[in-house]
Amino acid sequence: MDGLVIWLTGLPAAGKTTLAVRVLESLRSRGLKAEHLDGDELRKTLSQGLGFSREDRDKHIMRVGFVCRLLSRNGVVAIVSAISPYRATRDQVRKSVRKFIEVYVKCPLEVCEKRDPKGLYKKAREGKIPQVTGVNDPYEEPLDPELTLETEKETIGACVDKILKYCDHVNVISTSIYTPEEEKKLKERLSSLGYLE
């Protein structure tokens, strides 16, 4: 099976990492090979030393994209949670992999600021850190993402469900708990019982 890249983009504290972790768990529980690549975590290793200028942000995202390419071509579902603020850079990653699902994790800035689990917004407002996306650095919304999830309005479970169902719907991955043979037999049985006529 080909892998794919599920790329969650959005403002800090929009809910990207939370969703990514839940999608990872769901896919693994279905026996799929999956990895979670978190933008913040990878800045400590893969992109150590890079800052938050446009150039550094692009370098960081392209590196993450490169790892995604390696993983996905080996049948792994790569789930990325990264702000990835620039449209052109995300599109570059899209072009570099075979199957790419862009998920816009949408949440109003004021809600993200209220959440602020890492205190980023607070520090930005106090002028302690520059270049925080949404405050003093731009975020370019996706123009045509495969999915838009509004985390202020929808539950985490509903958002995860949408991602999984989208993947299933476009036949990128099968989220069925049954093997194709099991599903065929089950359908035959249910059909013989009159449930699927």
Place this chain on the structure above:
Amino acid sequence: MKGAVNQKRLMVIGLDCLPPDLVFNKLDLPHLRRLMKSGVYGELRSTIPPITVPAWISMTTGKDPGELGLYGFRNRKEGGYGWFIANSQDVKESTLWDVLGKNGKNVIVSGVPLTYPPKPVNGCLISDFMTPSASSSFTYPAALKEEVLQLEPDYSFDVKEFRTEDRERVLRQIYAMTEQHFRVSKHLLAKYPWDFFMMVEIGPDRLHHAFWKYQDPLHRSYAAGSPFENAVRDYYIYLDKKVGELLEIAGNDTSILVVSDHGAQRMDGGVAINEWLIQQGYLVLKKTPGKVIPLEDAEVDWKKTKVWGAGGYYARLFVNVRGREAEGIVSNDEVEPLLSEISRKLIELKDPQGNRMSNTVYRPREIYKNVTGSAPDLIVYLGNLLWRSIGSVGHNSVFVSDNDIGPDDANHAPDGIFILREPQGLWGDAKGYIGRKKIYDIVPLVCRMMNIPWTV
């Protein structure tokens, strides 16, 4: 102290598809009769639709099909024209055993539909007839599987090859399966601690579908004197004995609830709903099939199709809405007039004898508290559910006889049963028949019985 604990213990015996008339009036079932006399009983109004999925899971979550987003065994994938088969992972709401377990109660759950794959419980769980086979991981904890297979090496989840003319073999399988299920339940009850036990036996449902016509003089295929004339009666007597064995284990201090998810009735025939939609000009095929095939295999001209349907015990109709469906053509403004027009035509539909069919049309938004998932735009009961909905095309006729759909004699009916014996008189002080309750009444009842707060 022991007495106090036992009063909080509850045994739920789920018997799929048991209809009120057979149990309450027609058959002599001593164990159930005794329960009816010492407790209360009546009809249990099922979900709309009255189908195993979603009925049992509505009963045990207190949520209606719209809230669950589950409208049958198969459900539409969002936005597409494909389907998925529901399983336990599609149940996002807490079940009775989830909540009881969180409140420290030990639970034993066996065979309750939509429990495959098994989720963790505070106790043990054996999954339902949607389990592919005994080689699947069908228990929680996983190690319980070996214990079950040691006890019943050929443990079966359902009847194999149901649509066969070899009725004798089907009957043998139903008995063997039921025997296994009760034997395993008794084993679990004896070995593991429990405050809440619930099993669902699917055998009666399979029995009705295969043998109803032999005992119902109103069935169009009834012929007196068949060797299977007493098949239903005899199985019920056997089933009653099995219930009696569980009651003996439960003892007098345990509360008992016997329930079915829906009832049963004869089947008069099938309405090929997509043939009707084609005839009315709502559904367009690029090519008329030369034989009967599922709609999924037909060449549907989606650019000209306004409505399509699905079969089963009831009909589901979907409007091909622009912006909602992948190739939708009906604008939002057109949806409501279209649904009204189709509803009116369906209500006026006449059977092959020229009699009005008594069809009922439901709108999900009007009958459910919330509508989630890919709900049908219309839910249709054909001829008071005496007629089945056939989704396949190529019949060249709207009305289909049993020859086209294989041997199957029964349809589902909206009323199942409940028989309740509990010391607190939660459903009143009177004994005996107390009228109809709703399937959604079960969760609040059980919570009160077990002294568990739960807001549905």
